[in-house]
Amino acid sequence: MEVLEIDVGKKRAQRRSVAAGGPLEAALRIHSERETWRLDPLSPECPVVIGYGPFVGGRLYGVHRLIFVFKSPQTKTLHVSALGGAAYKAMGASVQAISIVGKAERPTAILVAAGRVEFADVEPGDAYQTIKQLYARHRDFFVQNDARALAVGPAAYTTYSGAVVSVDLSKTGEPKPGAEDFAARGGPGTALAQGHNVAALAIGGPKTPLYRQIADGEAIDRIFLQKFGKRYIEVVNEKTVKYRFDQKLGTGGTFGVNYVHYRDLLPLFGYKSIYMSREERIKHADLILELFWRPFQREVFEKSKSWYNCGEPCPVVCKKVWHGKKVDYESFHAAGPFIGNYIFEEAVPLVDMVDRLGLDAIEAGHLIAWLFDAVYVGLLKPEEVGIDDKPAFDPRSFNPTEDSRRNARLAAKLLENLVNNTTEVLTLVAKHGIRRAARELEKKLRDRVLATGHRFRDLAVYAAYGAEGYMTPNFYWAPGLVAPMYIQGRYWTNYNPTFMAPEDFAKSSYERAVAEAYIDNAGICRFHRGWAEPVLKELYKLVGLDPPTPEIYRGFAQYAKLAGAEPMPWESKRARDLVSTLARELGSREWSFQDYDDYYEWWIRFKEALDKLVSGGA
Template identity: 30%
Template sequence: MKILFINVEEKSSRLEEINDEKIKGVLDLGIHLHLESYRSYAKDVFDPKNVIVLGAGPFSWGGTQRGVFVFRSPIHGGLHSSTIGDFGEYVKRAGYQAVVIEGRSEEPVFLAIKDNEIQFMRMDLPQNIFIKERELYGKLSNFYQDLPFRIALVGAGARTTVYGCIVSSKHGRIGIIPDVAGRGGGGSVLYKAHKVVGLAIGGSSKVEIDMDPDLIKEQIEVTKKYREEGTFGGNYPKLKDKTIMMNWLSILLPKEERLELFSKLIEGKLIKNYEFSSETCGERCVAACKKFESKVKLDYEPAEGLGPFIGIFDRTYIKDLLHLVDSLGMDAIYLGNVIGSIFEALSKGIISKDKFSLDELPSMDPRNSNSERNFMIARYLVEGIASGEFETLGKNLRKIAREFNILDLCVYVPHGEEFDMTPNFYWSLGLILPVVMHGKYFSDYHSVIEPPESYAKLCAERTVFEYMLDNLGICRFHRGWIEGRIKSYVEDAKYWISKLWEYKSKANAIPTYWETLRTKEIVRQLFKEYGNKEWKDVDEEKIREYWERWRKVYFGELGIE
């Protein structure tokens, strides 16, 4: 594996070949470097030893060119992988399998990587990522000549929050088709640990994509949902009453009432007359999963986080928020959890509106929504978070909850004594049980209650395959055709998953049993509606028994001691 190490403190670089037969991909490499070489678990999360490992997978098929970022998460404390579609191709074009960013620059720096040439450019943190992208594509054209390259940037959120993300727009579609390495706080690490505001990468190496007709036919069949509906248009009609509204409050209502709310607020407002155009993330890919309307991309989870989850059901307002948040470089999913908890606390008088100098309170009553008011307050809070005015709201949710005394309103998985991670926006036990990496799909994410032992085996199987997808730079929307082709990687994946857990243990970031009332409420409601026999009407003691039995089998399946 050919790796370019860039030390931004010394403004130097070096090439290394790592030929460990167990290291098959970027996540393997990231775990190895963080655990053995840099030992970042023993440092502060924003220490320069928290290196950013950026890499590409080994395959040449469409849907397998994601750029993978690996780093220690300032949110959950363990290692995290976050990906950007198409970016891996440009790592390969520069001639590398991976790039490692180490050290901390004295001044903000932008990296331009072309083959074996690197420019260290003094550059302030972008206040608007999309404006800076346009400027840089013009400015760097002389450096790259006619060679293909792609840019990724962090924004204001990287400075003022722990959930800053890394943003990269598709070439020629800046601000319309942005892709985001969103979860885990990679943008915050890039800026706070290394003072790097972004990078461009490309070069003269050829990247051929296998366009075999039989393979393309198979890809077309298994990516139908993403091509024809996308996640925003396709997920809500399937979720129906399981749609999460207003900081999980809707889930606590009877199913019949949830169905009425779905009909009124989701079908009647959110997805009514939804019309979209389709593009790819930049890859030569048949899924064409990027759906945009009025020049704003709509994916389910970011739109859910800045939409129904915070009581906004008007797409115009949601698109405005999404574009703003992406331009500031903040994870819309984690941010949505922060705003949702604060909104509920404000609406109930637990936090005074004077705390944020508000004239009005948000509406968090599912029966009496007010999209316009919630949008105006959310936009105001987002701008205040980005500027640093509302410093506390840039911390992780667990710390925010403690400072405002609102633990009972929050949903997250506690990690160690100070870290946490919010689940993806699905009402699923698999996303909040103690899996090896939260904030992703390293588990089952359906609304089901199965016996703990059988469910643990299902979740462990998904952990292994989802790990391999990230590790090998594969888009998970292609999992239907590719998982059968990568089964030979399973045993190596299990080895590195055990190392991933070893890192979490050394970093004091092991996921622990749920500590908030709201988390326990939605878990109990899930058992009530989907459980049967001994797992139907359960109390706290019985739920704890389930957690422990599931954990034992899950760890056993993955070889974690």
Template identity: 35%
Template sequence: MEKIIKVLHVDAGTAFYRVERFPVGPFWGPVDLGLHLTGREAGRHGVLNFGTGLLAGSIFPGSNRLIFTGHSPCWGGFYVSAMGGAGLIFDDLGVNMVSLRGRAPSPSVLVLNRDHGEEVQVELAPVDPNKIWASAPGGVYAMMDHVFGRWAREFKQTPRVLAVGPAAAATDFGAIASAPYQDGKTTHADCWAGRGGFGSKLYREHNICAVIYGGTCLDDDFRDRAVADEWFRQRYEKKLAAKDFEATTKYRFDPKFGTGGTFGVNYSTLGGRLMAFNYRSVLWDEPARTALNKRLVTDHYLKQFNEETIAKKQQRTCGEPCPAVCKKLNGEFKKDYEPYQTMGPLCGVFDQRAAEKLNRRADAAGFDAISAGGVLSWLMECLHEGLLRPEDLGVKSLPRWDAERFDAVADSAHNAELGMELIDSILASRGVLDLSLGARKLARRLSRSRGAEIGRRFVFLANARNGWMVPNQYWNAGALSPMAIMGKYYMYYGFDFVPPRELGRLNAGRMIQELIMDDLGFCRFHRGWAEEMAPDIVQHIWGDSARFLEVIKATAGRINSRNVAVFWESDRNIDYLLGFMKRKRDVEGDKNPELERWIKAFEADRRGAAIDFWFEIRKGISETLTTLY
């Protein structure tokens, strides 16, 4: 196997390109090398890196993630974002990573093609993104189709397209989208590097609105299934395929719940942990939450999904051979838990037809869907409470958020229409909705001019001066942790109460495990075996698992050394945490004396206890990821 990592440097301003080689050992993959390149160019060039792990193209399922790294425009620090399946075709370029710098003179498409030769052919072609985004099928989907239709014939094998939408131009949380093409047509299993706003970075910093890539290079990928099966038998007494099938049960179909995918399994197990109406539900009592969950989610929203998607087996992969078939569909609409949660119950939408329309509008615009839903639900609550008027936001109506009288179909449809109007207003910067510098900046500005209650209702994680991130949609303390990277699962997201200092340590440990996956380009849906087996695989193939793990831990420490997390700026964050702890005590019967001590501390001095809790988490993180000599 190759012991060199090849990076194709491309300057979008001059179209100059070159290949740089890095030895395996000091570097192992797109995260640790991406961090090195980002730091090396700091102060001179803003770089966006994307590439695969060393096992791309191998027989290991889930090993073809395309990993993006760089300074995130919305988080305000180094970030890692992953896209499913897109690394399989990238591997045909014969390089491991692209490092993009410079700014194209006009909006352009970056074409990367390797047709047998020794070098990747690099072309920058100007396009009119606004004209393309305005054409059918709209936004990012129109961009993918336009680029594929114009350049695909130049490739010997089917290429893949990365594209951004108008959200990349208007905000700092635009995403990068891609979808597998089959028989010359796009599939509906679109994949996203959503978190971190790298679509905004690609477009606003580099003036690139799409990348099309592919080639015919045949690398020395690991393909010996008999050898791999023996490794798996030694650890699990099962072959690779059998273990992977077992590990991906949740994402395919879990007979324990009669459903599958992140949407099906998560909503089947939520119960009273449901978060709805911009997290207002964390302030309710348990009977109110469970009643709403049963009436609107279990008996309607989830039921629709199970009947339409699971029963009819509408599912696909992300573009690589994989038994998880995690892309759950209903026709053209792909159903994942977190987007259909933030632009579902969090916005007051509990009907699949309404959620499909709202999610599709956000996806076509090219938003990070989780952050988009968090922003929309916040704006809807401001309208509901009279803190902002419809004309302030360029919309015509107020949300229907009466939980007790909520009509699952009619009120969901109304709220989805309002959400789509808000998306259009964000893209057009109507009224006060200028999100070019991010939602945290907007919240700060509106709190000063219209009243502090506006900012107190926006649930987000703050980083550096203007960085922000809508948290992952799991009601636990870990989701609000002061980690150097948030919005991904670089934190402990179990539902048990853990004292904050220990939570910080668990967060750090989880970050290290996730970095193992990301640096090798593995999909985390395969973590049931990949986290354990990754060091063994590295040892068998490259003979130095100890060095690999050393680099991973050092990378975690280096990322943490850039940790500029800021204490929660929203009062609703404190509601979120305190509600979680009280539910653990009062509903689940947790008798942990530390839990009781913290609840009493919050009741005596809410803000002071919150600051103490936050810093205790931070201490646990730092003492785990800091190396003392």
């Protein structure tokens, strides 16, 4: 595949060929060549690789994800993040991937179209304003090349968890409804901003398929008829029901479906809900359905039916928009029930604030919940995180209306203070993240730890990597999300609310991780995985490429080992309890987790089984 290597420090670009079938394979090769496991994640010599899969521009839907592969300032190893729809315009770059190295003297925008590269100064700020500024200054480039903009927010320059924000604009420069998305997990925005001083990109050019065969509708139909006994569009409609509209549930999209489907199994109050009885959790689930889910349902499904796609032509229209704001489960749960806010209308401006600041929404939810809990139990004083009141953070005494409004107000102030580094505590957190900050705060505030009986680390839920890296889980009560997998924070694991023996769990998680790696390497949206995974090999053969192999996941595992960022045993009591409480909830007889040795044995056996699978063992 063709890769455009851009050195923003020298303002140079050159093309090269890389033996790879997709952006993950290309990134692994590029990082291996440069031996970036030796480098700081924010070194200018550590590339951020941005690319797409081989199936763009043809008759397939959901194949236009833009994939980011970078050494994460959070996990300290290679991470993968993705945003929807952007490759529909980025395929005009005439290369399948861009690799960014070097560091610009000033905040810089990179404009790429048809293999040509321009550099321009940009004034970084609110991510949406940066995109508008870029369009206003380079309108001819956007119009002539039908380009799509990407930008970081202020959080990318001041925290470890900056996102990349992308909005598809119309020819008049107005945002297209629903066509906004975020590559956020692991801090790709921080890698771009602090590592390379890249604040924005615009990518466009002539839209042509990489391979003409992918525009052959009859050839595609033959593959699906052979595999499913149905034509392609019929299979797409069947396999994407959840994300479009599920008639059985009367709703659709991740937000609409998850609250109805998971109900009392969804984590609340920074995972404190795992300690509640099922009866208590059901009461909270009913409140959330009425106060948080129902307003969305009335507006989006019963009234306006404002459903859109991510910017590529796609019939799934998974983007559900409430009064102009795209609503997804993860971001709204982060600004809602996870931080003790059950009022949907209070979450909307908070999500918008997270997006404008350019923060990873999931990580922001974990940060807020962790600091709220630390203030609530007395480990921190409100003023030490720049707020004027204690949050309401006990689900058993929670007033859903008054306390939700208080928590939403405090969360907004907390995020503003975090990004502006206004207190010593928040500066520590913004620079290093939860894991290292927790350790340093335990040393500095040892008297409070002893007085309260709480450790900072025990109020958070994360998977640890090496000496300092970590990743917080997506918002499910699922042991697989904190299990010792080499990439966490996305769905490269068994993320179901289930429990089993560690060897079986490792096998199921490994198989899911390999499948997810294939999908990301192909640049395919996860919402389309139901039809894509069974025919992926045939699609690669259709365009004359070798199908992906488990070597992709093995490559990420080997890199983590070289970088000193392998999975480490659980440090947080609440992370361990996420595993044991679900085991009890599901009636596990073999694993009672009476003491730390039980947790350690389960973790070790999982890790050993995983490593055997990664190395190619049976």
